[in-house]
Amino acid sequence: MKASRISLIALSLAAAPVYASDVDLSLTNDSVKGQVNFFGTNSDIQLGTGYTYHEGSRHIGNVDFHAQGRTAIGNLPTTAGIGVRAFGWDDDRLDGGAVALGGFATVNVPNVPGLSFTGGLHYAPSILSFGDSDDLTSLELRGSYRVIRNAEVFAGYRYLNTDFDGRGDLNLDEGVMAGMKIFF
Numbered sequence: 001m002k003a004s005r006i007s008l009i010a011l012s013l014a015a016a017p018v019y020a021s022d023v024d025l026s027l028t029n030d031s032v033k034g035q036v037n038f039f040g041t042n043s044d045i046q047l048g049t050g051y052t053y054h055e056g057s058r059h060i061g062n063v064d065f066h067a068q069g070r071t072a073i074g075n076l077p078t079t080a081g082i083g084v085r086a087f088g089w090d091d092d093r094l095d096g097g098a099v100a101l102g103g104f105a106t107v108n109v110p111n112v113p114g115l116s117f118t119g120g121l122h123y124a125p126s127i128l129s130f131g132d133s134d135d136l137t138s139l140e141l142r143g144s145y146r147v148i149r150n151a152e153v154f155a156g157y158r159y160l161n162t163d164f165d166g167r168g169d170l171n172l173d174e175g176v177m178a179g180m181k182i183f184f
Contacts, residue, residue, distance in 0.1 A: 020036045020037065020038055020184055021037050021038055021039050021040045021043075021183065021184060022036075022037050022040075022181055022182060022183045022184065023035070023036050023181070023182050023184075024036075024037070024050075024179060024180075024181045025179050025180055025181075026154075026158070026177045026178065026179030026180075027177060027178060027179060028158060028173065028174075028175030028176060028177045029175050029176070030054055030055040030056075030173075030175060031052055031053060031054040031055065031173050031175070032052070032053050033050060033051070033052040033053075033158075033173075033177075033179075034050060034051055035048060035049070035050035035062075036048060036049055036050070037064075040183075041068070041070075041079045041106075042070075043068065044067065044068065044069065045065070045066065045067055045068065046064065046065070046066045046067075046068045046081055046083075047064065047065055048062075048063070048064040049061075049062065049063050049064070050062045050064075052160075052173055054172065054173050056091075056092075057091065057092055058089065058090070058091045058172065058173075059089065059090045060087065060088070060089040060090075060160065060172055060173060061087070061088045061089070062085055062086065062087050062088075063085070063086045064083070064084070064085045064086075065083050065084055065085075066081035066082060066083030066084075066103065066104070067081060067082055067083055068080065068081035068082075069081075073105070073107055075110075076107050076108060076109065076110070077107075077108045077110065078105055078106065078107045078108070079105070079106045080103065080104065080105040080106075081103050081104050081105075082102075082103040083101075083102075083103065084099055084100065084101055084102075084122075085099075085100045085102065085122045085138060086098070086099045086100070087099075087100065087124075087136060087138070087160075089133075089162070089172055094131075094132045094170075095131050095132060096129065096130060096131030096132040096133030096136075096162060097129070097130055097131055097133060097136075098124030098128055098129040098130065098133050098135070098136035098162070099124055099128045100122035100123055100124035100128070100136055100137075100138055101122065101123060101124070101128070102120065102121045102122030102123055102138070103120065103121070103122075104118060104119065104120035104121075105118070105119055105120075106118040113146075114145050114146035114147070114152070115143075115144070115145055115146075116143075116144045116145075116146075116152075117141075117142070117143050117144070118140070118141070118142050118144065118154075118156075119140070119141050119142075120138070120139070120140045120141075121138070121139050122136075122137075122138040123135070123136070123137050123138075124136040124137075126165075129162070132162075132164055133162040133163070133164070134162070134163045134164055134165040135162065135163045136160075136161070136162045136163075137159070137160070137161045137162075138159070138160050139157075139158075139159040139160075140156065140157070140158050140159070141156045141157045142154045142155065142156030142157075142177070143155060143156060144181070149183075150182060150183040150184070151180060151181065151182050151183065152180065152181045152183075153178075153179070153180050153181075154178070154179055154180070154181065155176070155177065155178045155179075156176070156177055157175070157176055157177065158173060158174065158175060158177050159171070159173075159174045160172040160173040160174065161174070
């Protein structure tokens with residue numbers, strides 16, 4: 001089972017350039033995440049999928065669908081999106097998921113070419129959660145620098161938390177992260 005998961009992930013990452021706009025790989029102290037987005041920032045929609053392996057046999061998958069567009073915050077060019085991020089997760093004795101509503105914004109800094117800041121927030125109340133999840137919150141903040149035309153490096157913070165009905169909560173993934181994004 002474990003070998004087939006690894007084979008599937010390797011095949012997905014190898015095939016990603018054929019269908020993808022970008023591939024994002026990031027690490028925290030306890031997890032590794034891969035994210036593939038299928039449309040560029042000039043598209044009116046964004047569709048993506050991701051997989052996170054968290055130390056201790058926790059597997060987290062996500063599928064994203066957002067309407068996106070160009071705008072400005074002050075005089076800073078911005079790409080913003082509003083939509084849904086569906087999560088499914090599996091731990092040793094627990095599993096669950098949610099369809100979280102929210103969005104993201106990437107702000108470019110024109111005075112420093114290549115520098116941008118991204119924030120994303122998604123929340124699923126209990127009505128949109130299933131399995132052992134009673135609600136779910138996802139937050140990601142990052143600062144990025146495009147080192148060449150088709151690649152950037154980034155650092156930031158990732159937080160994914162779910163509550164259990166009457167039993168407290170669980171941080172599915174949390175920590176300072178670093179990674180790279182490759183554009184096709």
